[in-house]
Amino acid sequence: MPERRARNPIQSAAVSAFRIPTEQPEESDGTATWNATTLVIVELHAGNTAGLGFTYSDVTSAHLAQELIRKEVLGRDAFAIPEIHSALDREVRNMGRPGLVSTAISAIDTCLWDLKARLLECSLVELLGQHRATIPAYGSGGFTSYSERQLIDQLAGWAAEGIRFVKMKIGRHPADDIARVRAVQKALNGKAQIFVDANGAYSRKQALYQAEQFAAMDVAWFEEPVSSDDRIGLHLLVERAPSTMDIAAGEYCYVLDDAQDLLSAGAVDVLQADATRCGGISNFIKIAAACEMCHIPLSAHTAPSIHTALCCSLAPAVHVEYFYDHARIENMLFDGAIRPVNGNLQPDRSSPGMGLALKTADAEKFRVFSASG
16 A cells, blocks of 8 residues: 555445346347446545446456455545556456456546546546547447348437437348448438448458448448457558548457557557546546557547547547447436437536436346445
8 A cells, every 4th residue: 555645545435236138138249249238337435525437347347346446446545546557457467457357447447537526626528628529429339130120210310310420230141231231321311421340250351342342332430340359450451441431440459558559550540449448547548649649540439428528638539439238328327428419429517527426226226236345
């Protein structure tokens, strides 16, 4: 524990996990299926103030967050975020930093930033420094488990609300992908740009062929055409896909080196990052700085209620994913959840921190873990 006296000591904590079923019995993308999403929430208390942070992960992450807080967070100064983050990194060295470990750290770090802003009685975007008033949202869903009718209704519905970019999942049944994209193109009739996300389902040559077909239907964004681990394959797509199409990846950047490796390999036209996975707000800011130095745009992956303030503060940010599952959960369980207005997301400057408060009564039926100390 630190030797110097903490000015704003973190006195207590609570960690919770909630498992929320999907809207349909099962949802799917190009490489995964799921029937529920687990939300892990961390609350830290300093004085009479509490901060809130969260991640989308597994209940295992909640157990780990509880242990990390007990060992490395309680008693430290709430403003000493770099010190705490470094202590957490050291503590997990032999656990394997990426994956579940990183999501636990992400929830703690995000909570620390929220707590700091609340202690200073300002919004998170004011604490970070505002670069823009709003950030475009892109509607994201279009699961491969949807019928064509469901797919069109969702994406065209977002376009009717003023969202200018809409993303659909592909890759589970590659032979059907071109027809599904064409049906969406026809339904949108130019009202929104189409993004596609294969979640790494294609081979390199298959992805290149599909990119050419999609570009003819005005698809402007091809996410994870091959596995994000295949940097050579991603670089191939960056070099050879039609010039009107951005190749994107980065949602599985759990450590800073993951982001650096994608940038160094020339593997993306747009780098994605996710504060609920990459080590929280602290590392999201560092990834944004790397993007700016490399002249590569940054796009936030999911969790719009966290990423809106961040992307309104960081120069290379271009948009935030308004992911259907997470937007649904955040609006169900948080007062203050961010919603798009005329296609844009705007942080709440009138409330301290991220402006979120758990709807305890609504969340209780989904609770699968609870610990305090």
